[in-house]
Amino acid sequence: MTKKKIITVIILVAVIVAVITGLIIELDYFDVIDLDYKPKYPGVAYEDLGSAKKLEGKTALVTVFASDGYDKWDFTQPEDKRKREELLRYLSVGTDWLIEQGKKYRVELEFVQPFDENDNVLYYEHDFGDIIVNDDYMSRFMNKEADYEWDFIDSYVNNDAIYKELGCQNVVYYFFYDGGTLPNTFIYELNVYNKPFERPYELVVSPYWYSGKNQPISPDMLIHELLHDFGAPDLYAPDNHDFLYHTTSDFVDFCSVFHTTDIMYTTGGNVNRQFYWDRVDAEITDITAYYLGWINHPPLEVDFFRLVRSQHEKH
Numbered sequence: 001m002t003k004k005k006i007i008t009v010i011i012l013v014a015v016i017v018a019v020i021t022g023l024i025i026e027l028d029y030f031d032v033i034d035l036d037y038k039p040k041y042p043g044v045a046y047e048d049l050g051s052a053k054k055l056e057g058k059t060a061l062v063t064v065f066a067s068d069g070y071d072k073w074d075f076t077q078p079e080d081k082r083k084r085e086e087l088l089r090y091l092s093v094g095t096d097w098l099i100e101q102g103k104k105y106r107v108e109l110e111f112v113q114p115f116d117e118n119d120n121v122l123y124y125e126h127d128f129g130d131i132i133v134n135d136d137y138m139s140r141f142m143n144k145e146a147d148y149e150w151d152f153i154d155s156y157v158n159n160d161a162i163y164k165e166l167g168c169q170n171v172v173y174y175f176f177y178d179g180g181t182l183p184n185t186f187i188y189e190l191n192v193y194n195k196p197f198e199r200p201y202e203l204v205v206s207p208y209w210y211s212g213k214n215q216p217i218s219p220d221m222l223i224h225e226l227l228h229d230f231g232a233p234d235l236y237a238p239d240n241h242d243f244l245y246h247t248t249s250d251f252v253d254f255c256s257v258f259h260t261t262d263i264m265y266t267t268g269g270n271v272n273r274q275f276y277w278d279r280v281d282a283e284i285t286d287i288t289a290y291y292l293g294w295i296n297h298p299p300l301e302v303d304f305f306r307l308v309r310s311q312h313e314k315h
Ligand SMILES: [Zn+2]
Pocket: 224, 225, 228, 233, 234
């Protein structure tokens, strides 16, 4: 290379560097980017995350078929027996799928769960009598309270023994209501990313009949809620209540293009989606894996959309 060419290359590189630097400073000045941006972390200690700290190892799923003032299970009736059999099967379809998804991230998962009503450790029935437990399900969800269910567990279940006998790391209770006579039914859990959860177990409250879709609840929905318990945020709707890492509408728009197959997107995001009851038609992608603590480094969109970083990142 001649001297002249070397000088030309140096000048060219200097110009390119100057242009890029100028552009970055300009973008920062107009708040398009923020050079001083510091990642945000949840203000809660890892020890305060309740039972479901991390989805790994062995997790016990306890099922409680619950009756209340609206909905009574009657297992002398073939129809209710069939619904119970379906719910237990959907749960196992879901956990089989989850075990396979874990393998993609080298996470070993094991679930112990009841396969029928003869499981003395993990299967329960309970009647709350005249109380209409899910009358105001939205307020229960918004306040993250399930007093009736908590009282039941504390009074009737030896939660410590489940941990010890089964040697599991996590215990999650599924309260199954029929839901068929209610005008609105709703599946939910109680996890909040930045509030301590003191109970030594987690909860999912689910109807058999899901009024929002006018069909039985499906395996993917049962697992979607379980993943919330372990920290995964919704990808199909923004976090309007500060439950889920400050996810924004921009982020949701991004997910509607780039995370359409993720289980935290599919159950709410694809309006005309086909539902299945014998399999889960979804996957776990890196963004959900990150919030479950399955990968340590945040995908680029976490800081780009100014989300709060995962509860798991520093542990
Ligand atoms: Zn959700």
